[in-house]
Amino acid sequence: MEALLNQFFNFDIMARALPLVLTGLRQTLLLCLVVIPLGLAGGLLVALLSLVRLRAVRWAAIVAIDFFRAVPPLVLLIFVYSGLPFAGVRLTPLAAVALAFFLNNSSYYAEVYRAGIESVGRGQWDAARSTGLTVGQTLRSVVLPQAVRNVLPDLVSNTVEVVKLTSLASVIALPELLYSADMARSLTFNTSPIVLAAGFYLLMLWPLVRLVSRLERRIAS
């Protein structure tokens, strides 16, 4: 028990690791500010492409979505970061993370948006178009607001996944939360810094996880 507490909840070591872990936390938050908007925007674009009337475009979008959902994000990240340099494309860790997660997250967000847009009845389109709204206006002020409301739990839950995903950046030495905690771990030979990082992830994500559960229950009832 003593050993367990000392190994996982050593407050002295946590206190010493805190400054380093906090700089990591800041990087993680910055990373979120990059990858979440990119994913939301890319996902919307891909979702719209997967719903256009032109069959070739529609299929291309769906194939891309399925492809990037089949490749584990870590594989994509390592491919972008250490495979592309062989082809002469050398990216910084941040750019590699942004590109790899843009591809991955856009596909997941696209599926969520798609389900949302399809959940809005055809009649809404027809009614909006017949009152003289253009396609863009219909989409912006009639369909999307309802679509987003219908899939709000999935959007939030996917965003939780995106934040969790940023921890993979540690594998390519981007000094985010997990990377700094792991560095502190290897300096102190003690696992407490990782527990500290885990605490920060929990602090960020637990409210969102609760929110997802509540939203899902409200929609179910």
Next chain:
Amino acid sequence: MDTWSRFLDTFFKPELIRQYLPSIAKGTFTTIEIALAIVVTGILFGLFLAVVRTFRVLPVNVLLVACVDVMRAMPPIVLVLLVYFGLPNIGINIPSFAVLWIVLSLVLAAFAEEILWAGILSVPKGQWETARSTGFGFFSTLIYIVLPQAVRLTVPPLTNRTLAITKNTALGTVIGVPEILNQATTGQSFSGNATPLMMGAIAYVVLFIPVVAFGRFLETRFRWSRV
């Protein structure tokens, strides 16, 4: 050399493909093994937790929901590192593939519990009452009446979640499990060429595209039947 042949030479070099095919195949086999183990233990344990939750014993459920929430909020790689580096230091030595298997099973169990519990809640109360009043016991009602209806609703989200979590077997590379990604990156650094990495990526696509397509099929069916 023109661009096209340089591209082929970087990502699809024939002699490297021949050379690394065995190790990528071995990695694929390891990935399949661990993935199947995770699916079985994760979903069964999740089902067990959801059933425990139907007893509605308050202290048990509070603890259960708290643990499930933690597993849902934590990045799996954090848990993997925590277990992998933490346990040996307190005298518990388990092989790295077991670390991956246990951690991802627990994560899958947490998500499966939430999904199955939502499914159980979605079965109308009348179903419980009718079954109980015709003489079914609590367990018979759960097993023969409620779960069959609950599980059907949960198949599409459960499939997608299971896919997302089994893809995390790639995290094994961080702790030295010889799965696809590990074999691929090892091959890349030995050969100084991106071909093994490309082969690894292709192995994942071949492995998981059918599951993605299956999930899509389930979702369309599910949507159709709900209208």
